[in-house]
Amino acid sequence: MINLLIILGKVVEFFSKKLKLGSGSTWPGHLALFFDKDFVKKVLKKNPHLKIIIVAGTNGKTTTVSLIKHILKKLNYKVFSNNEGANLLNGVASALIKNSFINGKIDYDYAVFEADEFFLPVILKEIIPESLIILNLFRDQLDRYGEVNTIAKKWLYALKTINNKTNFFINGDDPQLYAFGRHLSRVFFFGIDQKLMKKNFLKNDIDSIFCPLCFQVLEYEKISYSHLGKFSCQKCGFRNDKVFRIDKEKISYPLLGLYNVYNINGVYLFFEKIFSLEFFKFNQLIKDFSPSFGRQEKIVYQKRKFLFFLAKNPAGFNQNLETIYFLLKKQKGKFFVILNNRIPDGRDVSWIWDIDFSIIKNKADFFVVAGDRGFDMAVRLKYEFFSKIEVYENLFEAIKRIIFLTKEDDLIIVLPTYSAMIDLRKILTGKKYE
Amino acid sequence: MSNLSLNLVWLYPDLMNTYGDRGNILAFLYRAKKRKIDLKIITVSLKDSSDLILQADILFMGGAQDTQQEIVNKDLFSKKGRFLKEMIEKDIPGLYICGGYQFLGRFYKTSDGKILPGLEIFDIYTESPKTQAKRLIGDLIIKSKLFPNRYLVGFENHNGRTYLGKKVSPLGKVIFGGGNNGKDQTEGMIYKNSIGSYMHGPILPKNPELTDFLIEKALEIKYKKKIKLKKIDDGFEKKAKKQVLKKIKIKFK
Numbered sequence: 001m002i003n004l005l006i007i008l009g010k011v012v013e014f015f016s017k018k019l020k021l022g023s024g025s026t027w028p029g030h031l032a033l034f035f036d037k038d039f040v041k042k043v044l045k046k047n048p049h050l051k052i053i054i055v056a057g058t059n060g061k062t063t064t065v066s067l068i069k070h071i072l073k074k075l076n077y078k079v080f081s082n083n084e085g086a087n088l089l090n091g092v093a094s095a096l097i098k099n100s101f102i103n104g105k106i107d108y109d110y111a112v113f114e115a116d117e118f119f120l121p122v123i124l125k126e127i128i129p130e131s132l133i134i135l136n137l138f139r140d141q142l143d144r145y146g147e148v149n150t151i152a153k154k155w156l157y158a159l160k161t162i163n164n165k166t167n168f169f170i171n172g173d174d175p176q177l178y179a180f181g182r183h184l185s186r187v188f189f190f191g192i193d194q195k196l197m198k199k200n201f202l203k204n205d206i207d208s209i210f211c212p213l214c215f216q217v218l219e220y221e222k223i224s225y226s227h228l229g230k231f232s233c234q235k236c237g238f239r240n241d242k243v244f245r246i247d248k249e250k251i252s253y254p255l256l257g258l259y260n261v262y263n264i265n266g267v268y269l270f271f272e273k274i275f276s277l278e279f280f281k282f283n284q285l286i287k288d289f290s291p292s293f294g295r296q297e298k299i300v301y302q303k304r305k306f307l308f309f310l311a312k313n314p315a316g317f318n319q320n321l322e323t324i325y326f327l328l329k330k331q332k333g334k335f336f337v338i339l340n341n342r343i344p345d346g347r348d349v350s351w352i353w354d355i356d357f358s359i360i361k362n363k364a365d366f367f368v369v370a371g372d373r374g375f376d377m378a379v380r381l382k383y384e385f386f387s388k389i390e391v392y393e394n395l396f397e398a399i400k401r402i403i404f405l406t407k408e409d410d411l412i413i414v415l416p417t418y419s420a421m422i423d424l425r426k427i428l429t430g431k432k433y434e
Numbered sequence: 435m436s437n438l439s440l441n442l443v444w445l446y447p448d449l450m451n452t453y454g455d456r457g458n459i460l461a462f463l464y465r466a467k468k469r470k471i472d473l474k475i476i477t478v479s480l481k482d483s484s485d486l487i488l489q490a491d492i493l494f495m496g497g498a499q500d501t502q503q504e505i506v507n508k509d510l511f512s513k514k515g516r517f518l519k520e521m522i523e524k525d526i527p528g529l530y531i532c533g534g535y536q537f538l539g540r541f542y543k544t545s546d547g548k549i550l551p552g553l554e555i556f557d558i559y560t561e562s563p564k565t566q567a568k569r570l571i572g573d574l575i576i577k578s579k580l581f582p583n584r585y586l587v588g589f590e591n592h593n594g595r596t597y598l599g600k601k602v603s604p605l606g607k608v609i610f611g612g613g614n615n616g617k618d619q620t621e622g623m624i625y626k627n628s629i630g631s632y633m634h635g636p637i638l639p640k641n642p643e644l645t646d647f648l649i650e651k652a653l654e655i656k657y658k659k660k661i662k663l664k665k666i667d668d669g670f671e672k673k674a675k676k677q678v679l680k681k682i683k684i685k686f687k
Contacts, residue, residue: 139452147452147499209448215505217448217480314454347572348589350634353457375674379639382670383457383464391670 002042002104005032009097025083029093040089040126043096047106052127053270054113054120056155057135057171059316060263061087061114062292063255064135067267068112074285075275079110084292085344085418087116089123117151121158131167131274132159133266136174138226138315139354140346152176152212159184169270171262172243173228179212181242190269191243192261197222197229213238224258225322226315244269250279254289256296257323259316294421296323301399301428303408306336308425312345312417314354321359324413332365333413336402337381338395338420339371345417349373357384366390366405370398371420395423396434438661439472440652443490445514445534446498446506447477453591455496455531457636461645462492468666471649480509487517490526491652497532497592497634507550510537515553522555527627527651531637535623535630536560536594556625557599569593570612573678574633576621578606585609586641587675588633596632598623605631610682627651640678642671 009028016027032039044050055064062084072079082095092113100106115123117140124132134155139148159168163184172178172189181187211218211233223229232239246265253264264286271277277285291297294310309320324333341349357380366388369377378391392398402412416424426432442462459475466473478486487493498506510518518538522528536542539552543561552559574590586606595615598604604614605622613621613632622631629648631637638645646663653661 149499149501210501210505215501217505348453348591348634350454350457350589350636353454353460353636353639354451373674373677375670375677376640378670379674380457383460383639385464389670391673 001036002039002046003102005035005039006043006097006100006104007102008032008035009094010102013094013098025086025094026088026090027094028097029090029095032093032097033090038126040093040096043093043100043104043106044127046104047100050106050108050111052111052113052129053131053133054115054123054127054129055133055135056115056117056120057133058117058138058140058313059319060135060259063260063295064133064263064267065112065114066292067264067286067289068270070289071267071271071282071285072110072112077109078107079112080108081112082114084114087114088119089126092123092127121154124158124162128162128165131169131270132162133169133270134171134177134180135263135266136171136226136228136315137177138313139351140313140315148176156180156183167270167273169266169273171228171266172240173224173230173262175209175218175227175231175238175240176212178240178243179238188269188273189240189243190262190266191230191240191245192224192258192265193245193248194222194230196248196258196261197224211236211238224262225319228262252283252287254286255291256327257319259319293425294416294418299425299428302403304403304406305409305411306414306424306428307411308414308416308421310416310418310421312351314351314356317352317355317415318359320415321355321357325359325363328360328363331411333360333363334365334402334406334410335367336398336412336414337367337369337371337377338398338414338416338424339369339373339377340417340420340423341373342419345419349376352377352380355380357381357386364388368392368398368402368405370395371417395427399424399427437472438470438653438657439474440466440491440649440656441474441476441489442492442494443476443478443487445487445493445495445518446479446509447496448479449502449506450496450498450534452496452498452502453532453589453634454636455634458494458496458529458531458638458645461636461638461642462494462649465642465645465663465666466649469649469663471653478514480505484514484517487514487521490521490528491656492648493518493521493526493528493530493628495528495530495534495537497534503533503537506533507537510553511551519553519555522626522628525627525655527648527655528629529638529648530628530630531634532592532632535632536596538628538630539596540599542594556623556628556630557601558596558623558630559599560594560596562594567595570616570632572611573682574611574613574621575609575679575682576606576611576613576633577609580605580624580647581643584643585675585679586633586637586644587678588631588635588637588640590632591634592632596623601625605629627655639671640675642668 168187214236216235311317539558542550545562604620
């Protein structure tokens with residue numbers, strides 16, 4: 001039966017690719033699961049040698065999966081993953097179909113899967129990973145995912161069911177995630193060097209500032225961003241003192257931004273514990289790592305440098321702005337903001353009001369704004385007292401305008417939501433014309 | 435019209451700020467500043483002294499997640515609630531969104547029938563529906579008698595169903611979306627100069643007429659005379675609203 005489903009899946013994948021249906025990374029698995037809900041379990045049972053790593057979290061999944069893959073390949077392992085965004089169970093099943101022979105055998109050593117926040121518990125019912133990496137938990141698409149606390153509860157329940165079978169690598173600077181550790185046996189917490197934490201005040205994108213044990217508001221000694229930092233509870237003594245803080249000099253980070261320091265430290269901790277990899281070797285392996293598209297990706301178009309900073313939630317956006325602030329130094333930024341509210345972006349655009357634009361106050365030359373909800377973004381910027389804001393409902397017109405406003409070699413900072421990033425990339429790389 | 439000033443008391447900004455509700459504060463700040471009104475924000479949370487609330491010319495409270503709401507509920511009951519009631523009864527204008535709106539009602543009935551008492555300032559009550567009922571999520575469009583010729587636009591995301599009593603009137607009639615309870619086509623509530631609503635979006639940046647209405651009311655109460663705000667450019671705000679309305683009309687077809 002499984003063999004049949006794999007063949008069916010491969011046929012579906014072949015045709016969706018041929019016909020450019022664009023659903024090749026979810027449909028084969030969707031069908032297989034429809035005919036046999038235990039499909040994933042059964043395929044994995046046939047392949048006991050295949051080790052699985054799952055990456056979960058609100059932000060940074062794609063970058064982290066791709067970094068782990070990058071390193072494993074360099075260590076001469078055969079590795080595959082699910083497609084970006086195809087991170088529900090059907091995406092995982094599709095990846096298994098794609099990478100197996102028709103007899104169900106998989107000739108790979110590792111599979112690295114990113115898991116959607118909402119579907120992590122569902123995925124963990126089918127898969128017991130060798131390691132699970134949890135990056136963070138921020139508010140994101142509240143209309144779809146529900147509230148952060150609800151997700152945390154569901155995660156913990158799911159994690160307990162695989163305890164003793166899995167190594168957990170958890171961001172220990174997140175209070176709710178750190179509290180998971182009390183219920184898990186093989187758990188390692190990653191964090192960042194305290195020297196990289198500057199602030200001692202909280203921003204507007206916070207979610208988890210209360211003690212997960214006694215509900216007292218937490219005291220932060222230092223904060224890296226959002227609700228991540230070094231914290232303690234004055235009432236019950238809960239504190240994140242078991243976090244493995246990597247000295248910032250030890251790793252040569254190939255990506256910008258504190259959020260990437262977390263991602264990379266998490267990956268390092270994983271390789272250190274499982275592969276006994278040392279800093280020197282790790283640095284060598286990540287040196288030539290380049291990010292996935294849309295994440296600090298640079299595209300040259302009409303001799304201008306478009307630098308992409310994908311974000312679809314406040315924590316991600318704020319981290320991008322902070323990174324941009326340091327990147328710009330004394331220059332003023334030429335900003336291209338595109339706000340869509342399609343399904344992958346989240347239907348509700350309220351989140352843009354949790355972005356802290358004051359980080360780039362006096363740092364903006366102009367904003368060209370586009371997207372399905374461009375005017376919402378324009379109001380957002382206007383109410384932050386930015387002055388040069390222009391809105392174009394048509395993306396091509398917006399691009400023309402931004403070319404007009406800039407000169408050769410200029411850096412254009414692109415702040416798109418997910419579907420906006422995909423759209424703009426297509427145009428800038430010549431795959432879509434007016 | 436110079437030297438006008440207002441104090442805005444923002445209740446529990448650290449705990450009750452889940453869906454970008456802070457945008458409402460930014461809307462007040464922007465629109466006051468454009469009229470040269472000195473608007474001061476006073477944040478009042480768990481550790482702050484309760485009588486700070488008495489300095490308010492405008493009050494604001496946003497929505498929150500369940501755990502945060504529990505913490506706030508305790509604090510309101512033991513400390514700040516009576517000050518808040520005093521101000522609301524004294525006609526001090528205020529905006530209360532989602533969780534903040536529900537708190538001030540008579541009670542909240544959970545899905546398993548437990549009754550959680552509210553502050554009993556507004557004659558409303560809220561119940562959590564049985565598990566089968568869907569959360570009300572999506573664009574919310576209403577017509578309000580405050581602005582007869584216009585729509586108010588927002589985004590709702592709530593589980594609780596709120597029902598209005600006789601001492602309050604609805605903020606508006608639902609044109610699209612769920613509103614208070616998804617049944618009686620009412621959305622939000624008006625009591626004296628207080629407005630309760632399920633509209634995120636956030637509500638004020640999207641609906642500048644409502645921001646101005648609250649500012650004018652606050653000035654009127656404080657300076658004991660009607661003060662008409664001068665018009666300012668609302669181009670982006672109007673078009674943002676239009677972008678939503680256009681989408682919905684397409685859906686209607």
